[in-house]
Amino acid sequence: MDMESASSVVLQALTQATSQDTALLKPAEEQLRQWETQPGFYSVLLNIFNNHMLDVNVRWLAVLYFKNGIDRYWRRVAPNSVCVCPSSALSEDEKTSLRAGLITNFNEPVNQIATQIAVLIAKVARLDCPRQWPELIPILLESVKGQDGLQQHRALLTFYHVTKTLASKRLAQDKRLFQDLASGIYSFACSLWSHHTDCFLQQVLAVDQAHALSSLERTLLSLKGNWNHSCTHTHTQPHTHTHSSD
Numbered sequence: 159m160d161m162e163s164a165s166s167v168v169l170q171a172l173t174q175a176t177s178q179d180t181a182l183l184k185p186a187e188e189q190l191r192q193w194e195t196q197p198g199f200y201s202v203l204l205n206i207f208n209n210h211m212l213d214v215n216v217r218w219l220a221v222l223y224f225k226n227g228i229d230r231y232w233r234r235v236a237p238n239s240v241c242v243c244p245s246s247a248l249s250e251d252e253k254t255s256l257r258a259g260l261i262t263n264f265n266e267p268v269n270q271i272a273t274q275i276a277v278l279i280a281k282v283a284r285l286d287c288p289r290q291w292p293e294l295i296p297i298l299l300e301s302v303k304g305q306d307g308l309q310q311h312r313a314l315l316t317f318y319h320v321t322k323t324l325a326s327k328r329l330a331q332d333k334r335l336f337q338d339l340a341s342g343i344y345s346f347a348c349s350l351w352s353h354h355t356d357c358f359l360q361q362v363l364a365v366d367q368a369h370a371l372s373s374l375e376r377t378l379l380s381l382k383g384n385w386n387h388s389c390t391h392t393h394t395q396p397h398t399h400t401h402s403s404d
Contacts, residue, residue: 264312280319
């Protein structure tokens with residue numbers, strides 16, 4: 159799928175797929191399903207949902223199609239993977255480009271879309287981090303340290319979802335990889351939580367409600383991230399019970 163010519167037709171199909179008119183909706187959905195296995199389709203989706211000038215509903219739908227595509231076509235052993243079919247939807251070259259595009263910036267203005275992007279990044283991380291995506295965590299940490307409030311929040315949100323996903327992996331080799339990763343960032347995550355907690359308390363005392371709520375959200379995200387890291391130590395211990403503690 160040629161990027162230049164594909165963007166407009168994919169955008170049109172996504173726009174029609176958000177319509178309440180079934181005469182437009184159904185054909186658009188069918189067309190989008192057919193494109194799921196076309197090379198370049200997910201690159202077009204990435205460009206669309208990263209374009210903040212477009213309609214929010216269209217961008218939301220682009221994120222959902224991208225996220226669903228990860229489940230279906232990203233794995234190397236997926237039915238349409240590059241290892242099985244040369245005309246796969248996602249070649250290794252395109253996946254490399256997509257990974258880079260997903261972490262180019264963290265400035266999504268719409269909360270719901272930002273959450274979905276964080277989730278889909280975590281889905282890719284589960285499959286590719288750290289082997290095929292070693293730069294993910296360093297870039298997230300660098301963005302979390304930034305002074306821009308929106309960028310910091312979006313990076314922290316993504317950091318939380320990524321660590322949560324990586325911490326949930328059960329293979330012994332994956333556990334060891336994440337434990338090594340977590341040991342390198344645990345102290346930073348703790349200091350981040352401490353910083354946002356201090357900011358929150360200061361803003362509460364200053365009756366700065368708007369900033370206090372923002373700091374509280376960052377504090378909670380930092381706390382959740384710390385919990386993900388601390389759980390790796392528990393997960394690597396031998397289990398003495400056969401039943402879950404949940």
